[in-house]
Every structure is written in structure tokens, then in C-alpha cells.
Amino acid sequence: MKHLKILSAIAIASLLFVSCRSSKNKELTVPADASTIVRLNGSSINSKADWNDLLKADWFRREKQMSTDSFDRQIMQDPERSGVDLKSDFVYFSHKRDLVRYSVFEGQLKSVTDFEKMLQGQNPGSKVEDGGSFNYMLADKTDFVSWTSSKFIYISNEPLMGGNTSVTVDSLKAYAASLFDLKKENSIESNDNYASLIKEPGDIHFWSNTADVLSDFQFGPIPLIAASAMMQGSVTAGTINFENGKIVMHSKQYLNPTLSKLIQRYSARPLTADLLNHVAPTASIVIAMNYDPQLIQDFLKVSGTESTANQYLDEYHLTIDELLKASKGEVLMSAAKLGPEVTASEEDDEEEGIFPFGGDLLFATALNNDSSFKKAGDIVKKAFPGAASTVQNNWFLLGNSPATISHFFAPNTNPVVSQKLGGHPLGVYIDIQKGLEQWNTHGLDSALLQQINLSKSFWRDIVSNGGEFRDGCINFDTNVNLADGSTNSLKQLAKYSVQMSQLIKKDEYATTKPSLKIPFLAYNF
Numbered sequence: 001m002k003h004l005k006i007l008s009a010i011a012i013a014s015l016l017f018v019s020c021r022s023s024k025n026k027e028l029t030v031p032a033d034a035s036t037i038v039r040l041n042g043s044s045i046n047s048k049a050d051w052n053d054l055l056k057a058d059w060f061r062r063e064k065q066m067s068t069d070s071f072d073r074q075i076m077q078d079p080e081r082s083g084v085d086l087k088s089d090f091v092y093f094s095h096k097r098d099l100v101r102y103s104v105f106e107g108q109l110k111s112v113t114d115f116e117k118m119l120q121g122q123n124p125g126s127k128v129e130d131g132g133s134f135n136y137m138l139a140d141k142t143d144f145v146s147w148t149s150s151k152f153i154y155i156s157n158e159p160l161m162g163g164n165t166s167v168t169v170d171s172l173k174a175y176a177a178s179l180f181d182l183k184k185e186n187s188i189e190s191n192d193n194y195a196s197l198i199k200e201p202g203d204i205h206f207w208s209n210t211a212d213v214l215s216d217f218q219f220g221p222i223p224l225i226a227a228s229a230m231m232q233g234s235v236t237a238g239t240i241n242f243e244n245g246k247i248v249m250h251s252k253q254y255l256n257p258t259l260s261k262l263i264q265r266y267s268a269r270p271l272t273a274d275l276l277n278h279v280a281p282t283a284s285i286v287i288a289m290n291y292d293p294q295l296i297q298d299f300l301k302v303s304g305t306e307s308t309a310n311q312y313l314d315e316y317h318l319t320i321d322e323l324l325k326a327s328k329g330e331v332l333m334s335a336a337k338l339g340p341e342v343t344a345s346e347e348d349d350e351e352e353g354i355f356p357f358g359g360d361l362l363f364a365t366a367l368n369n370d371s372s373f374k375k376a377g378d379i380v381k382k383a384f385p386g387a388a389s390t391v392q393n394n395w396f397l398l399g400n401s402p403a404t405i406s407h408f409f410a411p412n413t414n415p416v417v418s419q420k421l422g423g424h425p426l427g428v429y430i431d432i433q434k435g436l437e438q439w440n441t442h443g444l445d446s447a448l449l450q451q452i453n454l455s456k457s458f459w460r461d462i463v464s465n466g467g468e469f470r471d472g473c474i475n476f477d478t479n480v481n482l483a484d485g486s487t488n489s490l491k492q493l494a495k496y497s498v499q500m501s502q503l504i505k506k507d508e509y510a511t512t513k514p515s516l517k518i519p520f521l522a523y524n525f
Contacts, residue, residue: 028091028106028151029182032190037207040090044203048242049491051079051086083115084108084152096160096212100167102175105154112149119145131173134180144172146180153179193237193254200250202239203490210234210253232256242493245485252473258302260472266292268425268468275330276421278364279414280407284435285335286417289426289467293324316378326372327365336360339440363398364408370394425467426476432459433483447506454503457483458496
């Protein structure tokens with residue numbers, strides 16, 4: 001009887017251990033100090049487009065960049081039989097810890113047996129190891145895959161500046177264990193703003209630690225380093241929804257207390273019709289803003305870069321204070337007729353002008369007085385020796401030609417821009433169809449022309465506006481509108497991506513030239 005009781009106790013303990021191991025922390029876990037987070041709403045996405053089509057579109061990583069045994073490629077080969085629950089949520093995040101940047105992808109499992117079978121079938125040289133509360137395997141030689149019966153955590157890594165060249169398996173095990181065991185108070189779920197974000201409807205939720213992202217430029221220009229310090233505690237967050245005929249994004253910029261207090265001093269100044277009526281009818285890209293110039297000076301002071309800016313301007317007998325007092329704060333930038341310029345020598349790799357794609361480019365800012373900006377002419381000539389500039393009628397104008405500047409004062413009427421951007425402090429309008437119609441196709445081969453024609457039939461325009469400060473953050477709304485307004489945009493994107501990839505594979509120029517030489521943005525899809 002005594003032995004029977006002992007055996008019974010062991011059996012119960014074993015069952016509890018197995019139960020705890022299988023159900024332990026089924027939720028997707030993200031550390032509170034993660035740099036960037038992207039959460040995919042699996043059920044919502046699955047209701048709008050088939051996962052097989054989405055994975056075939058190969059958006060998560062270009063096929064040519066994936067090794068044959070990478071973890072994501074293994075799932076893509078047969079997603080339905082991978083054991084992964086495609087209708088549950090997925091989360092990707094990057095996290096800096098101990099001089100290492102970890103990239104993590106988490107999801108839930110519907111069949112741990114199928115998941116292990118997939119890993120063992122695709123990684124015959126690797127074996128399943130016991131990590132204590134989870135199993136793990138090294139996939140793709142260095143990437144670390146760990147799992148319980150309910151979820152998986154995939155980890156890749158790279159050293160940060162000053163870190164070791166490699167991360168040991170023991171370190172990866174320890175990091176995986178910390179994620180499986182993560183308590184809520186140490187997770188991003190404890191952040192009220194993040195918790196509020198996740199409650200908002202969205203196919204995709206994103207979250208980015210602004211200062212952490214900028215810190216990647218710690219050895220870059222002084223303004224970037226200063227901006228990283230100034231943005232400590234600030235976060236960019238938002239949602240993306242794939243609706244019929246359009247992609248809708250709502251984003252927020254949460255500011256730290258110092259910046260929040262600073263920006264609340266200034267009321268939002270909506271874009272005016274007087275500014276937007278200067279947009280030429282041919283413009284395919286428009287960026288307009290209306291701000292209080294004193295806000296710029298306050299930002300420079302907070303970031304500690306005001307003296308650096310004044311040192312640069314001192315050579316031209318100017319100060320930041322002079323320039324900002326002379327400015328009204330209304331700014332307009334536009335572009336039209338973009339496309340690679342036709343030169344006398346097709347073999348000449350040297351780019352001329354102020355923009356490699358040519359076109360009609362314009363920068364304009366409204367002035368209170370002309371004197372300071374007239375002195376700024378020398379700065380413009382030094383920075384853009386091939387550009388045209390003038391100060392006229394209380395406007396400072398910079399363009400790639402005198403003709404572009406003269407069009408600014410023509411009696412322009414562009415009601416579309418005024419209608420879409422008016423009423424907000426900041427607005428961006430990109431007429432994709434118009435831009436592609438204007439694109440210089442001289443000398444392009446048939447494969448590239450097919451890509452342009454496909455894109456013209458797919459895209460319509462992009463409208464982004466906002467800039468108002470409310471509820472503790474700066475708010476923006478962006479709509480990416482497609483030519484087909486009746487079909488779900490995610491389903492359309494999947495089809496477009498496959499079609500574009502097929503055309504690119506036929507394009508000898510795209511497959512043999514470096515990406516920086518490619519003259520059409522469609523290559524980036």
C-alpha cells in the first residue's frame with residue numbers, strides 16, 4: 001500500500017508537470033522594452049485572404065534572400081501541414097539585450113506533432129533537444145526554434161556594436177526561457193498605451209520605440225544622435241486594416257512628457273487654401289505643412305543642437321532665430337513628371353541635378369519678410385549648385401528650374417489636393433496613377449513597361465493627413481487607395497505581388513543590376 005501511494009504521487013506529479021509544460025504561457029509574450037512590435041490578427045487576415053496565397057506572395061522575405069532551410073521558408077512550403085495555427089495571432093518583435101539584437105517570431109500551434117514532423121523533415125541534420133519547459137532545435141544552422149504543445153518561438157540574432165560575434169546555444173536557451181516564463185508586469189501588456197492599441201480593430205498592430213530605432217544611428221550625424229536622446233520615452237504606434245479597395249492606417253506618435261508639454265504650447269494650424277492653391281495641376285506628389293516656427297526653435301533647444309545649427313549659419317551671417325522669425329511656417333513641396341532623365345550618354349553613371357529621377361521639383365515656404373532668406377541664397381547655391389531659387393512676393397522658392405518656380409505663381413487650380421489635405425496641419429498626397437502616366441519610359445524594355453502598366457491598373461493614390469495633438473499623442477490617418485474599389489485590398493495585394501514578381505524575373509535589368517540603379521519603385525515590392 002505504501003508503494004502504491006508513492007507511485008500514485010509520482011503519477012500525479014508527472015501529469016501536473018506535463019500539463020504545466022503544455023499549457024504554460026500560451027499567450028504570445030513580448031518584453032516591455034522591445035524595440036519594434038508587429039502583431040498580426042490571424043483570424044481577421046484569414047477571413048479576408050487565404051494564407052496560402054499570402055505566403056506564396058512572399059512578402060515576409062524575398063525568395064532570393066531566403067536560404068533553402070530557413071524557418072519561414074519551411075512553413076511557406078506547406079503552411080496547412082506545418083502544425084501552425086494560421087487562424088491565431090502572430091507577433092514579431094525585435095529586442096536589444098546584452099549587446100545583442102534578437103528578432104523573434106511567435107505563433108500558436110494546432111498540432112505539435114505536425115510541427116515537429118515539419119522541423120525534423122526539413123532539418124535532417126538537427127535533432128529535437130530538451131530545454132526544460134520547452135523543446136528546441138537549431139534550424140538554418142544558427143536560428144533557434146523553441147516550442148511547447150501550444151506555441152512556438154523562433155529566434156534569430158545579430159550582435160550590436162561592441163557585442164560578441166556570435167551567441168551561444170545556452171544564451172539562446174536562456175533567452176527563450178525568459179520569454180516562455182515572462183510575467184505580465186515585465187511584458188508590453190503592462191503598458192497602458194499598448195493595451196489600448198491592441199483593443200482597437202486592426203489586421204495589423206504595430207508599435208515602435210522611437211528613440212531605440214534612432215539609436216541605431218548613434219555614429220551618424222549629430223542631429224540624429226540628438227534626436228535619439230530627445231525622443232527617449234516616445235513611441236510610434238498604430239493599426240492597419242485591409243478594406244475593400246483601400247488600405248487604412250491610423251497611427252499615433254506618443255511623446256515623452258518634455259515634448260508633450262512643449263508641443264501643447266502651440267495650437268494646430270490647418271493648411272490653408274492659399275497655400276494649396278499653389279499646387280500645379282501636373283503635380284503627382286505633394287507634401288504640405290503649417291506649423292509655428294517657434295516650435296522648431298524649441299525642439300532645437302531641447303535637443304541641444306541650436307548652437308550647432310547657428311555655427312553652420314554663422315558663415316553666412318545668419319542665425320536660426322532670424323530665419324524662423326522671417327518664416328510664417330507654411331511649407332509646400334511638390335514633384336511632377338518624374339522619371340530617369342534621358343542623357344546624351346546612356347553609359348554615363350553620373351547623376352546630374354538635385355534629384356536622380358529628374359522632373360519638376362519645388363520647395364516653397366511663406367515669409368514674413370524677405371531679407372533673411374535673401375541671405376540664405378548662398379546656402380542654397382552651395383548645397384544645390386544646379387538649382388534655381390528666388391525670394392518673391394513673400395515666398396522663398398527652390399526648384400530644379402526657373403520654369404518650375406514660375407509655375408508656382410500661375411493661376412493654379414487643383415481642387416483634389418485642397419479637398420484631400422485641407423483642414424490639417426500636415427498633409428501628403430501621392431497620385432500614383434498620374435505619376436506613372438508621367439513616368440519617362442524612354443528606352444525601357446518590354447518587361448519594365450509591363451510592370452508599369454500593371455501598377456497603373458492597380459494603384460490609385462495615397463492620402464495621409466493629421467498632425468493634431470490630442471489624447472497625449474500626435475495623430476495621423478493614411479489611406480492607400482486602389483483602382484479596384486470593390487475587392488478586398490489584401491486579396492488584391494497578394495495577386496499583384498505574384499504578378500509583379502513574375503514580371504521582375506523576366507526582366508534582365510532587374511536581375512543583373514544593383515537595386516540602387518533600378519529606375520522604378522515597383523522593384524521594391
